Amino acid sequence: MPRTPDTSGRVLHAQLHLLDRQLIDQADGHLAGKIDDVELDLDADPPVVAALITGRERITARRIAAIDTAVTVVVEDLDLDYYDNWVENHVIAKIPGAGDATE
Amino acid sequence: MKKVLGVTLGILTAIGGFVDIGDLVTNALVGARFGLHLAWVVIVGVIGICLYAEMCGRVVAMSGRPVFDLIRERLGPRTGLLTLVASFLVTLLTLIAEIGGVALAFELASGVNYLLWMPLAAFAVWLVIWRVKFSRLEQVFGLMGLLLVVFAVALFKLGPDWGELLHQATRPHPIGPEDWSTYAYFAIALFGAAMTPYEVFFFSSGGVEEKWTRRDLVTARSNVFVGFPLGGILSLAIMGCTAVLFLPAGIQVGTLGQVTLPVAVALGKIGLAIVLIGVFAATFGAALETALSCGYTIAQYRGWQWGKLVRPREASRFHVVMIVCIVLAMLTLLTSVDPVLVTEYSVVFAAMALPLTYLPILIVANDPDYVGKETNGPLRNAFGLVYLALLVVASLAAIPLMIITKGGQ
Numbered sequence: 001m002p003r004t005p006d007t008s009g010r011v012l013h014a015q016l017h018l019l020d021r022q023l024i025d026q027a028d029g030h031l032a033g034k035i036d037d038v039e040l041d042l043d044a045d046p047p048v049v050a051a052l053i054t055g056r057e058r059i060t061a062r063r064i065a066a067i068d069t070a071v072t073v074v075v076e077d078l079d080l081d082y083y084d085n086w087v088e089n090h091v092i093a094k095i096p097g098a099g100d101a102t103e
Numbered sequence: 104m105k106k107v108l109g110v111t112l113g114i115l116t117a118i119g120g121f122v123d124i125g126d127l128v129t130n131a132l133v134g135a136r137f138g139l140h141l142a143w144v145v146i147v148g149v150i151g152i153c154l155y156a157e158m159c160g161r162v163v164a165m166s167g168r169p170v171f172d173l174i175r176e177r178l179g180p181r182t183g184l185l186t187l188v189a190s191f192l193v194t195l196l197t198l199i200a201e202i203g204g205v206a207l208a209f210e211l212a213s214g215v216n217y218l219l220w221m222p223l224a225a226f227a228v229w230l231v232i233w234r235v236k237f238s239r240l241e242q243v244f245g246l247m248g249l250l251l252v253v254f255a256v257a258l259f260k261l262g263p264d265w266g267e268l269l270h271q272a273t274r275p276h277p278i279g280p281e282d283w284s285t286y287a288y289f290a291i292a293l294f295g296a297a298m299t300p301y302e303v304f305f306f307s308s309g310g311v312e313e314k315w316t317r318r319d320l321v322t323a324r325s326n327v328f329v330g331f332p333l334g335g336i337l338s339l340a341i342m343g344c345t346a347v348l349f350l351p352a353g354i355q356v357g358t359l360g361q362v363t364l365p366v367a368v369a370l371g372k373i374g375l376a377i378v379l380i381g382v383f384a385a386t387f388g389a390a391l392e393t394a395l396s397c398g399y400t401i402a403q404y405r406g407w408q409w410g411k412l413v414r415p416r417e418a419s420r421f422h423v424v425m426i427v428c429i430v431l432a433m434l435t436l437l438t439s440v441d442p443v444l445v446t447e448y449s450v451v452f453a454a455m456a457l458p459l460t461y462l463p464i465l466i467v468a469n470d471p472d473y474v475g476k477e478t479n480g481p482l483r484n485a486f487g488l489v490y491l492a493l494l495v496v497a498s499l500a501a502i503p504l505m506i507i508t509k510g511g512q
Contacts (some may be wrong), residue, residue: 020176022406030417034406069166069473084407088419098416102236
């Protein structure tokens, strides 16, 4: 299991605590997809989580910052927002007021 | 003082927000055909929505996660997807009915055909979602919806034989030309109208939009336990009005104009003006809620950024889903399909989707991972299970009854 400061030593059930859980970008708190799959390192004893898979991106275990009711990850150079940015640039940004906060 | 004001405002909003086109049409229709012989279903439905909305509110306040987020987590991607498809389609159908209802309210007020109003209504729904802050849209339309209290005033003014109404309400069986199959069919429709799935999606996502924490549990509970039952009384007042005015005359309700007619008869032009504003607010508010719920369900299943607490461009896919849904609703209505008929079917389809929506809520409300020590007690679980059984029965019986009764004819 991933060892991070606040979850060190915690035994997690991969299916219950990781699979299909919400991902959150640590930098801005934005929602960044779901955990579609979990990659295990079976060579280690006991087996540990090597990476989380979301869409086409692979998030290595050391990027996991916290595991709670959602999983916070350090996104940095990963492109988790590819589709959202595409829709933003091609559709939403063209509508007036897209960048304004609501009143 | 501010706290009290907040709670009061929440309750008032919940009352006004409880009634939508489904409740308006179904209650009026049932009152005209069955009198108050089906009134008990409204009470059963209100208790059910209170029970499950409280669980949703608690899960949100304790975990910060809305319902659909957790549906996939607990049911897995496949069953989750089935739930998503069913809930989404029902919510979209409800959105179509609500936008139709807004346009019909304009038609009643202006005399101009609703098809001409419809694109304007759809555009207005989108514009409000695009530009107006979440708390404001909830309050404005919820408070305006309170004008529907005029149905209760009208009922008193009509001077009914209260003993006769009580007599009807305590005798749960079909009357006159109706048989048990239409009776059961409309019982399911009323149940579906009271417990429509979008209510819990909207309620729990709204909790996240308003950043509820465990300190907001009181607010959440007072909204549910005071606001919803009072909203249910509004529903009963609508049923009572048509029971008094239409049932003895043998008139069936098939248009929104007929729904509002008892108020016009009892209170004249001013009453009619008030009820039309109330109907507009209730349907417009519900159109906003259903459009948002369409976006909430898909975005939360997929894990996309959603919500009105960020700028539209930061939740672009969420906004695109809503735009597509509103356009789809508009195109469907432009085929001149009768919005009242759409409403009648939407509440029955809602009843079919109910178990899929409510089962995961019951599971999550028992999971200490999400709610900490605030898990369901044995009493709430017992009620929850009884209702789940009811929902399954209603869901399984809906289609056969729809075929047997030819859609309640």
